[in-house]
Amino acid sequence: MGVELLEKHGYSSNNHKARKVNAKMIQFADIVLTMEQSHQQVLVKDYPQASGKVMLLGKWLDDLEISDPYQKSFEAFSQVFSQIEDSCVAWVKILSNE
DSSP, rough: OOOHHHHHHHOOTOOOOOOOOOOHHHHOSSSSSSSSSHHHHHHHHHGGTTTTTTEBBBTTTTOHHHHHHHTHHHHHHHHHHHHHHHHHHHHHHHHHHH
């Protein structure tokens, strides 16, 4: 369902590959965005040196937590897609000083 939604909205998933976070990724990242506060807490616990750069993807949407739609309906995937897209737009505005 996720790939279908991406393509429907003009995004490609061709180069996407899920990977586990590791110390090297954290070290070289300027910012690390998580979907839920529990993910943020785990990363900060495992990588305390990254505490200042681990934030919620939904931070600029009133600290929105975005739930994983795994094994849920197409409607749930659509809602999560919208939340992710809206959150990314908000980050772009903040990072580009708009």
